Amino acid sequence: MNILKFFTAGSVDDGKSTLIGRLLYDTDSILADQLEAIQNANRKNDDGTVDLAILTDGLRAEREQGITIDVAYKYFQTDQRKxxxxxxxxxxxxxxxxxxxxSTANLAIILVDARNGVVEQTIRHSYLVSLLGIKHVVLAVNKMDMVDYSETVFNAIEQKYKTLAEELKLQEVTYIPVSALKGDNIVHQSDRMLWYKGDSLLRFLEEVETSMAQQSDKARMPVQWVIRPQTDELHDYRGYAGRVVSGTFKVGDKITVLPSGASSTISKIEFFNQELEExxxxxxxxxxxxxxVDISRGDTIVNSSALPQESKLIEADLCWMDTKALDTSIIYLLQHNSKVTKCKIAEVIYKVDINTLEKHSADEFKLNDIGRVVLKTADNLPFDFYSDSKANGAAILIDSRTNLTVGATMFRALA
Amino acid sequence: MSKYNFDYLDELEAEAIHILREVAGQFEKPALLFSGGKDSITLVRLAEKAFRPGKFPFPLVHIDTGHNFEETIEYRDRMVARLGERLIVGSVQASIDAGKVVEQKGKNASRNALQTVTLLDTIEQHQFDACIGGARRDEEKARAKERIFSVRDEFGQWDPKRQRPELWNIYNGKIHKGENVRVFPISNWTELDVWNYIRREKIELPSIYFAHEREVITRNGQLMAASSYVNMDEEDVVERKKVRFRTVGDISCTAAIESDAFLIDDIIDEISRSKISERGARMDDKVSEAAMEDRKKGGYF
Structure with missing residues (x-):
C-alpha cells in the first residue's frame, strides 16, 4: 500500500468541502461521534440534510463564515491506498x-460548478497547479444535479478546459462529472449519468499511478545532522544523517560534498540497526x-558523476506570501533543504496576472503575487531545476526581521 | 545487507525522522514531550532511528499531573533506564502547591487543563525553544489545521489565523527570543498507522492499552477508572469490567472502553471496525465544538 497526497481547489461555492466530506462519508471514514457533532451543528443544507462541509472547516472563524481559510489535512484509507x-x-x-x-501534493482536484464552467478562479487554480509541477489533475465538474446531469454541459466544459490545459502544459487531466451533494460519481458510480464511461473519483484516485518516475534520478542527500557519539567504543564514529531527496546511493559510490567540492567514497549506509547496500x-x-572530509549541516552529498547546478544567481518563480511587500533593497534568508544563506532579489523580471495569465513588468510585489525574479545568494547553491526535482529545486524566503516565511521559490534557470 | 520495499509506513517513518533531525539541526534547546502514551512512545522509537548510536539531542519532558495510571509511570521509568536519556518531570502538583493554578472542583474535576501552566513554566525554566509532541492531525479538527512546525508566542499561544506557510519539506524554525516552536513529527499519521507501526516495530506499550479487568464507574455515558483521583459520590456505582484505554492521559479525563482486545492484532482489528474516534473518549474535548482550538490558543500541547 502506498500514499496518495492530493489537494482540492475550487471557488468559494463550488462545494469543495462538501466533496471531501462526501468522500469521507461514503468511504465510512467518519466516526459516530464526529457525525453526531455535525448532526448537532446549526448549519444544515437547504433540504435539512447534514452539511458535510463542517467536517473540514476546523476553525471557529471558518464555521462562522462558512468558508475555508487555512489548509485542513484529512486522512482516509481504502484497501488500495492511504x-x-x-x-x-x-x-x-x-x-x-x-x-x-x-506544494506536497501529487495530484490536484480542481472543481468547477457545472452551471458556471471554467471561470477566472479555475484559471488561477490551474495556473498554480502548473507552477507547482503537479503531474495529475482531475477536473471535477460538480453540481451536475443542477444541470439535469447533462452530457452536453459536461462536454462543453471539458472542451473549454482542454484549451487551458494545453496552454498551461498540464500533463495529465482526467474529467469526471460529479455531484458532491448527492454523491454521484464520488465513491459510487452514478446511475444518473450512464453516458459517462469513466471511473468514479475514488476509483480513479485508488488507481492513478503515482510513481516518482518523472523525478530526477540524480543522487542527492542534504546533510541534516552529524552523528558523533564520542564514546570510548565509538570514538571514531562519524555518520552523516539526512534524507535522500532524489536518486539512489550505493555503497562504493564516488560522491562529492557541496559546496566545498571535496570528494570521497560511501563506505557504509546505515538505518538504525541495519546496514543497507543502497x-x-x-x-x-x-x-x-x-x-x-569536513562536512556539516547544510552541505549536500551528491553522486560525483551527476553534479547539480551551482550558482549564486538563479532565475526563479516566486510566490510572495507576506502582507509586507517584497523589498529589493533588503537581505532575506533563503532556506534550501537544510541550507540557509542570505539572499537578495536582484531583479523582478515580470509578474503574472494569475487570473488572465498575462505577464507584465512590476514595480511592486505584494501578498499573493507570483512572477519571475533573479535571486542572488551569498553562498553558492547546489541545486537542480524544479522541473527535474521538486525537492532540490525549491526554497523558501524568510524575513529575518519577523522570521516569517515570506516567499516560496522554484528554480527555473541560471541567470 | 538488505534493500527494502518502501511502503506507506516507511514513508511516514522517513518523514518523521527527517522532521526530528530538522529540530536537532535548527534549535539550541529542544525537548521531547513524553506522556507515556502510544504516540509519544512512537516518537521515542523514531528518535532512536534518527540519532542512534548517538545520544538524543534533547531530553524527554514529562508533564506529570500526579493523577497517573501507575502502569504508565512504571513504563516511563523502565524506558528511560533502557534508553539512558535524560528525563525532566514538570509537576502539576508543584504548580498547585505554588498557588499558580487552582484545582478544579466538582464531580468532573480534572487536572488536564492545569497541565498547560506547568508545561509553560517548564518550557520557561529550561528555556526550551522547541517542544516535540505526538499530536496527529487526524485526532481533532483544530489539529487538522496545525503546521508541523507550529510557532507559539511568549505566552505559549497558538494563533491559527497567522500560521506561517509551510512548503514542501522545508521547515522554518526561526523564532524570536522567548517564543518556542511545537513540532509534530507524526502529524500525518492516523491512529491506525501508529498501531500498525507499533506492531511492525514490536514496541512495548503500557499494559493499560490492552484488555484487563478494572473497577470502573459510568459518568456521562463514559467508563472512568474508579480511582481516588476521580471525585466519586454515592450515586456512582462501581462495577468490575473488562476494559482497555485507547488514549492515555490523566486518570480523571481518560475514559476506558469495554474490550476483549488483548493482543495488538485484536486492537488493530477493533480500531479498524470502530465507529467512535479516539478522542471520543476524552472528556476534555466534549466541552464545546471549539474546545481543542481554544486550549491550543492558550498554550496546550
Whole structure:
C-alpha cells in the first residue's frame, strides 16, 4: 500500500468541502461521534440534510463564515491506498495557503460548478497547479444535479478546459462529472449519468499511478545532522544523517560534498540497526564515508558523476506570501533543504496576472503575487531545476526581521 | 545487507525522522514531550532511528499531573533506564502547591487543563525553544489545521489565523527570543498507522492499552477508572469490567472502553471496525465544538 497526497481547489461555492466530506462519508471514514457533532451543528443544507462541509472547516472563524481559510489535512484509507487530503481555500486572498497545500501534493482536484464552467478562479487554480509541477489533475465538474446531469454541459466544459490545459502544459487531466451533494460519481458510480464511461473519483484516485518516475534520478542527500557519539567504543564514529531527496546511493559510490567540492567514497549506509547496500529517494538514513572530509549541516552529498547546478544567481518563480511587500533593497534568508544563506532579489523580471495569465513588468510585489525574479545568494547553491526535482529545486524566503516565511521559490534557470 | 520495499509506513517513518533531525539541526534547546502514551512512545522509537548510536539531542519532558495510571509511570521509568536519556518531570502538583493554578472542583474535576501552566513554566525554566509532541492531525479538527512546525508566542499561544506557510519539506524554525516552536513529527499519521507501526516495530506499550479487568464507574455515558483521583459520590456505582484505554492521559479525563482486545492484532482489528474516534473518549474535548482550538490558543500541547 502506498500514499496518495492530493489537494482540492475550487471557488468559494463550488462545494469543495462538501466533496471531501462526501468522500469521507461514503468511504465510512467518519466516526459516530464526529457525525453526531455535525448532526448537532446549526448549519444544515437547504433540504435539512447534514452539511458535510463542517467536517473540514476546523476553525471557529471558518464555521462562522462558512468558508475555508487555512489548509485542513484529512486522512482516509481504502484497501488500495492511504490518502492525505489537503483541503485548501479557494479565495484569492488565501492563495498562499493554497500554495502551501499544493506544494506536497501529487495530484490536484480542481472543481468547477457545472452551471458556471471554467471561470477566472479555475484559471488561477490551474495556473498554480502548473507552477507547482503537479503531474495529475482531475477536473471535477460538480453540481451536475443542477444541470439535469447533462452530457452536453459536461462536454462543453471539458472542451473549454482542454484549451487551458494545453496552454498551461498540464500533463495529465482526467474529467469526471460529479455531484458532491448527492454523491454521484464520488465513491459510487452514478446511475444518473450512464453516458459517462469513466471511473468514479475514488476509483480513479485508488488507481492513478503515482510513481516518482518523472523525478530526477540524480543522487542527492542534504546533510541534516552529524552523528558523533564520542564514546570510548565509538570514538571514531562519524555518520552523516539526512534524507535522500532524489536518486539512489550505493555503497562504493564516488560522491562529492557541496559546496566545498571535496570528494570521497560511501563506505557504509546505515538505518538504525541495519546496514543497507543502497538507499533511494525518500529514505532517511546515515551515510559513512571512507575518508575524513569536513562536512556539516547544510552541505549536500551528491553522486560525483551527476553534479547539480551551482550558482549564486538563479532565475526563479516566486510566490510572495507576506502582507509586507517584497523589498529589493533588503537581505532575506533563503532556506534550501537544510541550507540557509542570505539572499537578495536582484531583479523582478515580470509578474503574472494569475487570473488572465498575462505577464507584465512590476514595480511592486505584494501578498499573493507570483512572477519571475533573479535571486542572488551569498553562498553558492547546489541545486537542480524544479522541473527535474521538486525537492532540490525549491526554497523558501524568510524575513529575518519577523522570521516569517515570506516567499516560496522554484528554480527555473541560471541567470 | 538488505534493500527494502518502501511502503506507506516507511514513508511516514522517513518523514518523521527527517522532521526530528530538522529540530536537532535548527534549535539550541529542544525537548521531547513524553506522556507515556502510544504516540509519544512512537516518537521515542523514531528518535532512536534518527540519532542512534548517538545520544538524543534533547531530553524527554514529562508533564506529570500526579493523577497517573501507575502502569504508565512504571513504563516511563523502565524506558528511560533502557534508553539512558535524560528525563525532566514538570509537576502539576508543584504548580498547585505554588498557588499558580487552582484545582478544579466538582464531580468532573480534572487536572488536564492545569497541565498547560506547568508545561509553560517548564518550557520557561529550561528555556526550551522547541517542544516535540505526538499530536496527529487526524485526532481533532483544530489539529487538522496545525503546521508541523507550529510557532507559539511568549505566552505559549497558538494563533491559527497567522500560521506561517509551510512548503514542501522545508521547515522554518526561526523564532524570536522567548517564543518556542511545537513540532509534530507524526502529524500525518492516523491512529491506525501508529498501531500498525507499533506492531511492525514490536514496541512495548503500557499494559493499560490492552484488555484487563478494572473497577470502573459510568459518568456521562463514559467508563472512568474508579480511582481516588476521580471525585466519586454515592450515586456512582462501581462495577468490575473488562476494559482497555485507547488514549492515555490523566486518570480523571481518560475514559476506558469495554474490550476483549488483548493482543495488538485484536486492537488493530477493533480500531479498524470502530465507529467512535479516539478522542471520543476524552472528556476534555466534549466541552464545546471549539474546545481543542481554544486550549491550543492558550498554550496546550
Amino acid at each position: 490518502f492525505i487530503i489537503a483541503d485548501t481555500p479557494g479565495h484569492i486572498q488565501y492563495t498562499r495557503n493554497m500554495v502551501t497545500g499544493a 538507499v533511494s529517494s525518500g529514505q532517511s538514513v546515515t551515510i559513512h564515508l571512507s575518508s575524513d
